[in-house]
Amino acid sequence: MRTLVWFRGKDLRVSDHAPLVDAAAAGEVVPLFVIDPVFFAPERARQLPHRMQYLLESLDELSRTIASLGSRLVLVRGRSVEVVPRFAHDWKADRVVAHRWVEPFGRERDRRIAESLHVPFDLYEGETLVAPGTIRTGTGQPFSVFTPFARAFQAAASVAPPLPAPTSLPHLPADIAVGTEAVPTCESLGIVPNPRVLTGGECAARERLRAFVDHRLSAYAGDRNRLDRAGTSRLSQDLKFGTLSVRSVWDTVSRARGDGARTFRNEILWREFAHSTLWDRPGLLEEPFRPEFEDFPWVHDELRWRAWVDGTTGYPVVDAAARQLLGEGFVHNRARMIAASFLTRHLRADYRLGEAHYMTYLTDGDWAQNNFGWQWSAGCGCDAQAYFRVFNPILQGKKFDPDGDYVRRWVPELREMPARWIHTPWDAPDDVLRRAGVSPGRSYPRPIVDHATARTEFLETARSHMNER
DNA sequence: TGAAATGTTGGGGCG
DNA sequence: ACGCCCCAACATTTC
Numbered sequence: 001m002r003t004l005v006w007f008r009g010k011d012l013r014v015s016d017h018a019p020l021v022d023a024a025a026a027g028e029v030v031p032l033f034v035i036d037p038v039f040f041a042p043e044r045a046r047q048l049p050h051r052m053q054y055l056l057e058s059l060d061e062l063s064r065t066i067a068s069l070g071s072r073l074v075l076v077r078g079r080s081v082e083v084v085p086r087f088a089h090d091w092k093a094d095r096v097v098a099h100r101w102v103e104p105f106g107r108e109r110d111r112r113i114a115e116s117l118h119v120p121f122d123l124y125e126g127e128t129l130v131a132p133g134t135i136r137t138g139t140g141q142p143f144s145v146f147t148p149f150a151r152a153f154q155a156a157a158s159v160a161p162p163l164p165a166p167t168s169l170p171h172l173p174a175d176i177a178v179g180t181e182a183v184p185t186c187e188s189l190g191i192v193p194n195p196r197v198l199t200g201g202e203c204a205a206r207e208r209l210r211a212f213v214d215h216r217l218s219a220y221a222g223d224r225n226r227l228d229r230a231g232t233s234r235l236s237q238d239l240k241f242g243t244l245s246v247r248s249v250w251d252t253v254s255r256a257r258g259d260g261a262r263t264f265r266n267e268i269l270w271r272e273f274a275h276s277t278l279w280d281r282p283g284l285l286e287e288p289f290r291p292e293f294e295d296f297p298w299v300h301d302e303l304r305w306r307a308w309v310d311g312t313t314g315y316p317v318v319d320a321a322a323r324q325l326l327g328e329g330f331v332h333n334r335a336r337m338i339a340a341s342f343l344t345r346h347l348r349a350d351y352r353l354g355e356a357h358y359m360t361y362l363t364d365g366d367w368a369q370n371n372f373g374w375q376w377s378a379g380c381g382c383d384a385q386a387y388f389r390v391f392n393p394i395l396q397g398k399k400f401d402p403d404g405d406y407v408r409r410w411v412p413e414l415r416e417m418p419a420r421w422i423h424t425p426w427d428a429p430d431d432v433l434r435r436a437g438v439s440p441g442r443s444y445p446r447p448i449v450d451h452a453t454a455r456t457e458f459l460e461t462a463r464s465h466m467n468e469r
Numbered sequence: 470t471g472a473a474a475t476g477t478t479g480g481g482g483c484g
Numbered sequence: 485a486c487g488c489c490c491c492a493a494c495a496t497t498t499c
Binding site: 225333334337341376385386388389390391392395396452455 | 470471472473
């Protein structure tokens with residue numbers, strides 16, 4: 001039995017990799033990664049700099065790990081729908097295995113490949129804790145509210161324990177002659193590596209999990225909301241690329257006691273819920289979950305959009321979030337919510353613009369997660385915020401960045417502002433501004449919209465829209 | 470995992 | 485002592 005194990009960017013690991021383990025137990029193994037020229041072209045790679053950097057590091061480590069286990073990761077160039085069936089045939093594979101993707105385009109790709117293959121194509125569940133579509137209401141419907149979903153999950157689901165990494169792999173069969181291509185590098189794709197992007201690969205990811213569980217999990221419930229603290233898990237990119245399997249994360253925290261562990265498990269279940277929802281509703285990447293938002297009167301104002309993207313809205317926390325995204329390919333979860341609320345409510349921009357912008361720069365950019373989060377923030381999603389929940393960016397700053405250190409890190413022109421005024425520099429007394437070297441409207445912009453006015457206008461627009469329907 | 474407006478309560482200052 | 489008012493603190497309602 002010869003099995004082609006197709007790694008494809010969301011399972012860049014050897015631990016808890018059921019397709020790999022099964023293949024090795026069955027006989028010959030051909031580990032494969034497809035270098036798609038559309039994605040691995042310099043012009044495309046530069047559009048997704050942070051994810052490409054993390055992906056290349058992870059791929060390089062995976063390749064070396066597989067080599068150290070006695071095999072070789074075979075890299076072939078081409079469109080997967082074309083090269084996977086071709087090489088499966090040329091190499092006389094008896095079976096092709098991979099992990100299932102929940103995104104509609106991944107499902108369509110897999111459907112086409114299954115059609116062209118003349119051997120079985122077996123998809124393993126591994127991107128989520130349980131197979132998408134298995135958590136159901138009493139009447140067999142998908143859940144549309146998180147809490148009952150989480151309750152049903154806890155009551156019914158049994159999460160398979162993670163598999164250990166193989167200690168060795170069968171040698172690559174001698175007749176596999178092609179695929180000697182090297183792993184592309186940032187340099188070869190014209191990307192300047194960003195040192196702030198977290199290190200890719202299974203080792204770094206596992207170390208991050210260990211550090212989180214040892215040092216931050218117990219205080220997670222409170223600290224996760226603090227913009228100025230390293231209180232979150234920082235595992236999102238690892239889950240996106242599968243350098244950590246979500247089951248191994250779950251297994252690590254499943255027996256931990258306390259509010260921190262409970263809260264973290266809940267966050268993992270939100271991820272599960274997002275994936276499950278996209279599985280059940282593939283159209284969500286295009287259209288809002290709630291149909292009454294399909295013709296919502298979003299407005300596009302180029303200048304305001306640019307200010308939101310560049311971090312020059314005049315609201316320090318909103319601007320810090322914008323610059324953190326561009327600067328390190330990551331945004332604190334609460335800052336994402338504040339930024340999304342500001343874009344969709346204060347500026348009334350279509351959430352899909354923000355979603356696409358985040359998808360460009362986030363290292364952890366995942367379709368299911370990012371879309372779910374944006375729709376939730378915009379109020380049009382599954383179990384979303386009510387539209388009238390408008391974050392006050394000043395209050396959010398004072399609550400979750402009380403000393404202003406998050407703002408100082410990302411908005412250096414406010415670095416010298418005292419905590420008392422850092423979230424409202426336009427209101428600061430003249431002597432405070434002078435001492436801090438800040439001049440509103442010059443060194444740092446005045447707010448592009450007035451909070452109270454924008455809030456009222458949004459509420460009126462949204463209310464009349466909802467009433468019309 | 471919202472914020473603002475509005476309502477209620479009770480302590481304390483004061484005539 | 486008493487009633488009145490102010491207002492902070494908290495609760496509830498509304499968007």
